[in-house]
Amino acid sequence: xxxxxxxxxYDGRVMTEEQMxxxxxxxxxxxxxxGQLVSLHESLSSKLPLSSGVDPTGGGYFDSMGASPSxxxxxxxxxxxxxxxxxxxxxSIYEEGSGTPKxxxxxxxxxxxxxxxxxxxxxxxxxxxxxxxxxxxxxPQAMTTTTVQTVDAVAATEERSYGDSGGFESxxxxxxxxxxFGIEHLLDGGIFRER
Amino acid sequence: xxxxxxxxxYDGRVMTEEQMxxxxxxxxxxxxxxGQLVSLHESLSSKLPLSSGVDPTGGGYFDSMGASPSxxxxxxxxxxxxxxxxxxxxxSIYEEGSGTPKxxxxxxxxxxxxxxxxxxxxxxxxxxxxxxxxxxxxxPQAMTTTTVQTVDAVAATEERSYGDSGGFESxxxxxxxxxxFGIEHLLDGGIFRER
DNA sequence: TCTCTATGAATGAACG
DNA sequence: CGTTCATTCATAGAGA
Numbered sequence: 001x002x003x004x005x006x007x008x009x010y011d012g013r014v015m016t017e018e019q020m021x022x023x024x025x026x027x028x029x030x031x032x033x034x035g036q037l038v039s040l041h042e043s044l045s046s047k048l049p050l051s052s053g054v055d056p057t058g059g060g061y062f063d064s065m066g067a068s069p070s071x072x073x074x075x076x077x078x079x080x081x082x083x084x085x086x087x088x089x090x091x092s093i094y095e096e097g098s099g100t101p102k103x104x105x106x107x108x109x110x111x112x113x114x115x116x117x118x119x120x121x122x123x124x125x126x127x128x129x130x131x132x133x134x135x136x137x138x139x140p141q142a143m144t145t146t147t148v149q150t151v152d153a154v155a156a157t158e159e160r161s162y163g164d165s166g167g168f169e170s171x172x173x174x175x176x177x178x179x180x181f182g183i184e185h186l187l188d189g190g191i192f193r194e195r
Numbered sequence: 196x197x198x199x200x201x202x203x204x205y206d207g208r209v210m211t212e213e214q215m216x217x218x219x220x221x222x223x224x225x226x227x228x229x230g231q232l233v234s235l236h237e238s239l240s241s242k243l244p245l246s247s248g249v250d251p252t253g254g255g256y257f258d259s260m261g262a263s264p265s266x267x268x269x270x271x272x273x274x275x276x277x278x279x280x281x282x283x284x285x286x287s288i289y290e291e292g293s294g295t296p297k298x299x300x301x302x303x304x305x306x307x308x309x310x311x312x313x314x315x316x317x318x319x320x321x322x323x324x325x326x327x328x329x330x331x332x333x334x335p336q337a338m339t340t341t342t343v344q345t346v347d348a349v350a351a352t353e354e355r356s357y358g359d360s361g362g363f364e365s366x367x368x369x370x371x372x373x374x375x376f377g378i379e380h381l382l383d384g385g386i387f388r389e390r
Numbered sequence: 391t392c393t394c395t396a397t398g399a400a401t402g403a404a405c406g
Numbered sequence: 407c408g409t410t411c412a413t414t415c416a417t418a419g420a421g422a
Contacts (some may be wrong), residue, residue, distance in 0.1 A: 079402055081412065126403055133408060134401085274398055274417060298409075321399055328412070329397080 080123045085116040090124070094131055101128040275318045280311040285319070289326055296323050 082090065093109060101109075106124050113119040277285065288296065290305060296304065302321075305316040 081402080123402080127401095129407075130402065136408085276398080276418075295410075309392080322397095323399065324410080324412095326397085327410095331411090 080114075080119065081124075082119075082127070083117040086119065087112045089113060089116070090127055090131075094128065099132070101125065222253065277308075277314075277322065278312045281308045281314065284308060284311070285322055285326075289323065289363075294327065 053139055089112060090109070098105070102125075106121050106128075110121045110124050113124065285304075286309060293300070296319075298320075301316050301319050305314050305319045308314040310320065
């Protein structure tokens with residue numbers, strides 16, 4: 001990336017660290033998703049028995065399933081870490097208005113999440129608990145107009161436009177949204193291209 | 196694995212309805228994710244990397260100032276650094292016997308500290324948490340100066356052992372995979388575009 | 391400059 | 407539920 005404006009002692013228009021960080025995160029999620037997408041594609045298009053609990057990319061932190069069944073020492077890599085996908089789903093559900101995670105609902109969510117990585121009910125429960133607790137503990141400390149070149153206030157406009165209809169409960173709801181990205185472009189260019 | 200089209204003895208190179216369906220599914224998921232990605236971006240881009248997304252507090256980040264005589268860089272967000280004054284106060288309070296400062300107390304302390312530099316209660320909270328955790332870990336080990344490294348080394352070793360099963364344990368591994376997706380393209384087209 | 395350490399911050403899990 | 411503990415990640419600053 002040429003960056004261009006490298007003239008001078010101070011370059012202002014290249015990415016800031018912050019943006020870089022954000023970008024990284026996005027790419028991370030994007031990459032993870034794409035990986036799963038590919039897996040899904042392979043599974044489905046070859047009509048393989050799509051066994052439950054496909055764990056392609058998202059959650060490799062569990063060293064359980066794998067090489068030696070006899071020597072599964074369940075290394076103490078405790079502490080479940082939600083995958084990007086799982087996080088998205090969880091947040092969606094959280095904002096779904098149902099601020100109260102019903103005990104039965106937990107299981108449903110768990111089931112859904114387990115499609116993207118290993119999860120237990122307890123994890124989901126904890127997550128919601130923490131989430132709520134955390135939300136409440138927000139500091140009334142007013143920001144002193146730090147304005148780190150905050151890009152847009154558009155967030156307010158489009159914010160959570162997806163959360164109202166209870167979308168992520170099952171895939172049926174998101175199967176055919178009004179997509180109109182440059183799909184062909186993407187397909188042709190990168191995702192589906194084999195390397 | 197290509198054939199096997201069961202409905203109809205027709206095996207061609209064009210897409211079958213089934214495949215079409217699959218593709219649609221994939222695209223749908225992809226689209227949904229991208230939508231959330233944008234939301235995530237909006238959340239993140241306004242402030243620090245709060246991976247959980249919603250933190251409207253806009254808790255401004257700032258840089259330590261005051262004590263350090265020469266260099267104060269206002270542009271570096273991230274990581275509050277307590278001034279020496281603040282440190283003294285904090286330590287005093289810490290030793291005051293109140294091993295666990297109550298949440299309300301935190302605010303008082305924050306107020307007090309803010310007289311000597313910018314602080315947020317979150318910072319104070321974290322400080323006490325870390326302080327206590329740190330003390331506790333040093334105690335049980337009669338480490339005589341050199342042992343510290345040993346322990347750390349062991350820990351480090353154990354930590355670094357992840358990634359064997361495909362490696363998605365932490366973001367580090369998926370932040371920049373060998374992606375070939377035209378990132379710049381995407382950026383230019385949508386995510387980072389201001390509107 | 392590069393590395394290593396100290397420590398602020400994030401968060402899953404647990405306690406009352 | 408609210409609060410606290412434990413573990414881990416990331417980064418600023420010191421040292422080589």
